[in-house]
Amino acid sequence: MAQVESILEQVEATFFMTPVKDMMADALVHGWEQQLKDIHDKLINSSVKLLCSQMEPVETVLDDVERTFFMAPGKALLTDPVARRWEQQLKEIVRQQKSSHVSGAHGRGLDRVERKVSDLCRAARSPEEMDLVRFRNGWRPTPLEEDYVAGVDNPDRAEYEIVTMLQQYANGRSGDRDAKAPRVGICAIGGSGKSTACAGVTASERVRDLFPRRTVWVQLNASSSMQTVADAAVALAIRCCGDATAKNLLRQQKRDDFVEVAARLLRDVDRAVATELLVVIDDVLDSQQDLLRWLLRVVPLAAPLLFTTRAEAVVDAVAGAKLVTIDSLPDADARVLIAAAIGKRSVIGPPDFSDTEELELVRPVLEKTECHALSLSIVAALIAHRSRKWQQVVVALKSQWMDVSFARPRCQLDPRPSVRATLDASLTLLPDDASRAAFEAIGVLPANELVGMAVLQRLWRTLTLLCTGGGSSEGVGSTPSKTVAACDGSVHPTVELLVEALARAGLLHQEVANGNLTGVVLHPVICGYARSLLGDEYRATHRRLLGDYAGGSPTDGVDTHGWRTYEFWGTPDDGYWYNNVARHAAACRNICALVSFTSNEWRSARVRTGSPLAYQADLERVIVALRAVVSGDWRDANVTSVLLGILHRGLALAYLNRVGGSRADNTEEAIALLQQALELVPRGKAAQHWATIQNNLGNAYTDRVGGDRAANVEAAVACYHLALEVRTREAAPLDWAKTQNNLGLAYTDRVGGDHAANVEAGMACYRPSLELHTRDAAPLAWATTQINLGLAYTHRVGGDRGANVEAAVACYRLALEVHTREAAPLAWATTQINLGLAYTDRVGGDRGANVEAAVACCRLALEVHTRQAAPLDWAATQHNLGNAYTHRVGGDRGANVEAAVACYRLALEVHSREAAPLAWAATQNNLGNAYTHRVGGDRGANVEASVACYRLSLEVRTREAAPLDWAMTKNNLGIAYTDRVGGDRGANVEAAVACYRLALEVHTREAAPLAWATTQNNLGNAYTDRVGGDRGANVEAAVACYRLALEVRTREAAPLDWAATQNNLGNAYTHRVGGDRGANVEAAVACYRLALEVRTRQAAPLDWATTQNNLGGAYTHRVGGDRAANVEAAVACYRLALEVRTREAAPLDWAATQHNLGNAYTHRVGGDRGANVEAAVACYRLALEVRTREAAPQGWASTTWNMFMALQESERWVDALAAARTVQAFGSEWASWNEKQAYLASCIASLEGKVGVSS
Structure with missing residues (x-):
């Protein structure tokens, strides 16, 4: 199987590489197919040999039994020990047989893989240009029937009212740029001609001239989802932005935030372009108002919009929408329709009917159809396809109205009795029972959607309607003699005959392309009517179609508890299957099928072939269906307690994977369901299922938002340990590896116990997991475990810190070789985040380059983790980006810290205390760090803000x-x-x-x-x-x-931290009171010099400047050596520091260094003393521009004092007195006041005497 998976990985990797995809040749495809065939042949041969060899011991035991049993003396001597020996021998044979069962499973798996490879190869042969074909062709207006009576010029028709509004907008679009595009809601009961009216509008020459970019038609039905919105966005992009932009948008469709991306693109479309486009959204159900709101977001604001619905509430929900209603066709237009059916088309004036036609045809039809558009079209189709023999149709229509059972409508979509009567009449006029059965079956198909001929073939062959014999000139077929299925992809002739029969009855619309019948489209009312005819067969019909697609017998793979895994992802998508399979499973109440949709395999298939939006739509359907079982709304008596427990597990997984709703609520619901599942699935009765539920419950506790974090993780650890009691490496190796991986995650996140031991335990779980989850055998699981191992290395306490971080980086890079953006965008983004964290913590290499790499990783992740699609992931990424900005070396320091603050604030908009308390607390902590390092603003206010953040964080x-x-x-x-x-x-x-x-x-x-x-x-x-x-x-x-x-903090293990501590130790030696003063300062100089070996200007410029500043202080106070040389060295250090510590980048640090430079000038021996003192005063004055009394009172007082001393030395008595009085006014607020107070008072008295000022 490792070989098989390896080939599959090659296929998928090649398929998703666009340049290779375009160049793919048959030789490459043939190579893969041949490799699979070789493996398949070897597996069969080895399996046959294995089975033959295992028959020998069975025969030996049987011979022994026969010999003993049929020998009379032996029979009398037969004892329990002898029987037990035979029993033991047979058990051993059964155990050995398991390996052959595994081989058989591999063979079936190989067949599925082979089919998948073949499907991928066929898809790969299609040129990329074909990607846009369905968006270009599939979003055009519904074609009008031949008998359509134009209404754009008839004031009594809805078409006229609609065109009038569009004309008014078009007339003013060039002059009034603020004019709002019309939003028109066409509302009527089902079958009244809403869609036809819109199609008639879009087909009129006047509208085509008004809107040269034509119409984008968005067709909705009961199966429509956010995927419909995403596809509509691409179709709109083609019309508004061109093919190149549309292709670029299509490439991003696997992004979770695709709709938001598309909305931004389309809302910004040039107004002149948008006003030339008309958009129609057809058949919006009352339950689809949210879907309509999303569609409105991707429609350009300046593009006029028509939408049809059966509920006025839908129209009311659209801001500024104007309501247009349709009741029935005008009498005159209805007459034109009837005339066309019998071949009496009038070019000028109303149609000319004979007296008989007027009395026996026209009036009865107008009365019995109530001029309802759908009823009229069905009657017209029945007459037209009977060579205009209308008598039989009218008789059938009248008879339905006279039927005593005709009490209420059969279809809830339309309350009119005329529709019921017309449809009943059409049903009676079908040629045979086969046609009627075929019509009833289409009730399980979606309305307003092209259904391919292959789908109809599957549907009807489950009813044994496709046959090789029988038939008549009028009917489609008699009782079939043999059911057939076309295996070569062609459509059975009977399918086309059935379609033709239903079309002649006006019950479906045929779609023809290039002279070939490609499929049918069903009207919602007709589809509902067919569904009502199915009655008790409704669920059975869904079940048969589901089974036909899924393949195999309904009992294949079913265990003793009734559980079966449906591998829907193993069936190639034909354009219908993936979008409708969940609907069919819900309709037939197939519990096993519904639970199978929560698997990772189905998620991967849906995301790969569609988008995450499609998968989320499936989950919502699964939740509704399984909720109905849990609540008891529907329950099959054959459902065992174990199967009911598995159902609870599936519903829990759906909640855990759900994007909609509250994350906390979803997780709590999942935990409750899994706990109920454990009550229904006892370990002794179904051990493997019980272990799976324990594993899932552990995952839910790990993801839990509410409750005590430590308790949640402990609960997860306990669940995984319980699961591993059953999921052993020998009995279930792959499941064992998955649970080992999950247990590793829990240990890494563990709050209680010894942290170092927990991380080591986590790593011990990941390593054996990788022995089974190899890159060749299970690449995705391998990549996930590599990520988790990287996280463990990041948090590792023991060992060399630098080596641990390098190991983490290596793990993430390996994972990214599999988790590419194209193949697994969410996993790719998560791995980018983790890699960014590792770069931030990296010890080796260039510090600046590492942090820049971290910033780049976070920015890449944010392209996928958007706020709309994945708010929690987006917030986590913003948090990590803030961390990277906080540690950033390059660029403007102030700007970096401001960027960090902005990131943390954005994260807190999602990471609220209620929704994500731990994440909120972590972000508050880091926001406090950013405020601590903040350059701009009031220093005191920043530190107070950081204190407030830390205190908030400590509440959680x-x-x-x-x-x-x-x-x-x-x-x-x-x-x-x-x-x-x-x-x-x-x-x-x-x-x-x-x-x-x-x-x-x-x-x-x-x-x-x-x-x-x-x-x-x-x-x-x-x-x-x-x-x-x-x-x-x-x-x-x-x-x-x-x-x-x-x-x-050694130089080898943590060089930057080592250097920081050396710097701080130097500060302590500088301030040391005890011991030899000279030795202390020398020790300080030595510490600073060591620190500067790591804190280089290139690697850590701000830290380098800080240490240069401190070294300058040490040189200033140095006792040994040449005094003049020491002070010159100090001046040089301060000047170097000021090259980085600029006023703009680090104003407070700049002011501190200016203050120190002033001190150095004060102590300077060489040069002109007066000039040195003046230079000192200048430095102090510069420092005081930033060190204000309000912003930095203690620093302000110290610098003012030093400037006072310098001014006094330079005999600038007036300025010195002013500075002295300023310090005196500050008084006891100054930390050094007690030791300076007396001296300052005497100086002020002396200065007042010198300047002649009275105290």
Whole structure:
């Protein structure tokens, strides 16, 4: 089977590569077919040999039994041990036979694969240009019948009213650009001629001249779905934008947000183009108002629209729509129709009937049909196809009205008795029972849709209507002598005879192309009438058609509980099958078939051949049908409890895969259904089914939105372990591999227990899963497991951090080789997100390039994960893009952080606290990080915003529910308190210390070494900045914290973190009180130089500038060496830092470095002292342009003090006094006030004396 799957992958990969697809040759196809044939032959030969060899032990046991049983002494000696020995021998043979059963299953699977390859190859031979044919040809107006009586010039007809409105719009479209395109709703009961009226309008020369781009006709029926909207959008794009744009749009049809993409394209169509197009939406049911709203979104605003419906509520629901009603045909037009049927066409004036015709034909027909359009057309067809012999038709029509059983309409689509009478008359005039049976059967087909001849052949051969013998000149056939089925793709002659008979009776419309009959179209009223005739056979007819398509006996593959998997995806789609199979399954109440639609295989088939919208339409139908069973609305007495449990499981899967509705509600519904399923399917009675339900329940708990996250994951783990008790590697290897993969996911997400051990357990699950889910045998499962393994490497605690992230990147890249955008767009987008996360965390390589790669991955993912199609995935991608912008090295730092803030805010519009509490809390945490790093705006306000975000996050991220996340946010809150501008500085730093200590209770070195080291680093920062307590002790504590952090944050394992901690350790040494001052500063210089070996200008420019700034401070305070050289080195460092720390990119950092540069100039030995002091003052003044009292009060006070000292030295007494008084007014708000107060007071007194100012 691995070989078979490999060939299939080659076919699909080649098929979806457009250049290869266009060049595909028969030789390539033949090669695949030959490979499959060789495998098939080998498998048959080996199976035969295996079966023959296994017959020998059976015969041996039987011989032994016979010899013993028929020997009288032996018979008397027969004991239980002897019988048990025979029983054991036979059991062993049965066990060995299992392998042959597997081979047989492989053979059947191979046949299915071979058929699929053949279908793909046939499709591949079609040129790409054919893709647009059905959109160009299939969306044209309904053709008018030959007997249609034109009405656009008749004021009594609806056509006249419609054309008048269109003419008025066309006359004003060039002058009034704000004129709104008309929306016209044509409303009438079924069969009144709504569709015909619209077709007559579009066919008139006047309308064709008004709208040179012609008409796009959107035909709806009961099976219409969002796929109909998507197809209509492509048809509109052809007319409005041309083939090239339409092809480009068609290539995107597998996107979940395709309708939104199309709507944006078509709503922006040039007004001049749109006004030349007419759009008709035919037969909108009252239940399809939502579908109509979606269609209105893809119709260009300037394009006039006609839509037909049987419900005025539909017209009322369309803003600005004008109502046009149709009751019946005018008497004069009805007479023209009758005259045409008997061959009396009048070119001028009304038709001329004889007195007999008037009395016995015209008046009875007008009366009995009530001038109803459908009734008249059927009567006209009956007369015309009887060589104008109208007497029999009129008699049949009258007799139906006189029938005592004629009490109420048979078809609910039309309440008029005339329709019932006309249809009953038509039925009696059919040539034979075969025609009547064929007509009744079409009641299971969709109305207003082209039904191909091959579909009719399948439908009618299930009724044994297709025969080789019998027949008559008038009838279609007698009792069949032999049922036949055309195996070469041709249509059986009897099918065409049956179609002809029904068409002559006016019961269906024939579609002809290039002189060949291609199919039929059924009127909704006639279709409903046929359905009513089926009665109890309605479900049986659906079931027979379903079985004919599915193939095989209804009992094939049915287990003891009544379960059977329907592999609908194994039958090639003929344009009808995939779009209607779910409808047939629901109509015949086939539980097994309905549950089969929730499989991944059906989802893949629907997405591959149609779009995700088509699959979602199937799920909605499945939910409605299975809900009816669960609620007891319909229940088959033969349904076993196990089968009912499987039904609950299928309904749960439908809810889990559903896009519509609330995600939380869908998941809760699924969990409840799966729990009920477990009650119905006991392990002892149906172990494999029970294990499957346990596996699905584990998935539901993993996806659960509500409840305690830790409890949900624990419940999932428990479910998977229970499933694996049955799904062993020996008994069910593929199922075992799937559950192992799911268990790995649960361990990776596990909240409780040792995090490192959980991740390792997850990886231990994935690795054996990959031994069975190989790329050759199961490429999609292999790719999914590669993704999950990559996630585990990303979260891995043990081992080398850089190696783990590289392993994650490698896993994602491997997965993307299978999960391509064309073949699996959703999986591709998810993998792009994960790859982006890995690039963000990447240790090796160029930091800037890694983050840019992460940004690129997120942007690619957003092309598929749109807000409309996949809101939760879109929000998650926005969140990850925000992370990438936060870490971005290149570009404008302020702009990057603003972009991050914008991304997080967008994510929070979907990730609300109610809908996704954990995701909401994570985004609040990261938004807090962005505010912490924000460059623009008020610094104090930004830090306060970050504190608020962290506090909100902690309302969900509690220590009990999510301890690791709680500790992370506590750590971040500590950073915010450290950076806080407002409030008491000492209290803020104490709050930061408290946060870090709490975080370290969870972030232990054993459980989370990297997080522990990060928190130790941050705690060191807080001790460095601590105001209260002993200053020396605080700095010593900081040094100790940094040294601990460096035991984990090594240069090899985490170079950027190592460099950051070296930088911080340098700061601590700079501020160190104890020990030798010179040695401390030398240690600081050494730390900064080490940090700069990693923090290069190219790899981490902002960090490089920060360390250059700090190194400048160390050189300024350096004791050893040449003092002048040290200060010059400091000046050089600050100037380098200012090349990156610009006022625009990092204003606060720029101001800090200007302040430090001013300090260096103050201490400068070389050069002119006066010039140095002036340079210092200039630097301080620049710094104070950003370090305002409001924005950065402490920094403002320090810089003002230093400028006061410089001004005083340069004997600029007035300016010095002004600066001194400014600091004095700030007073105790300044952290250094106590130590500066007395000196400042004496300086002010001295300065006042010098400038002659009284205190």
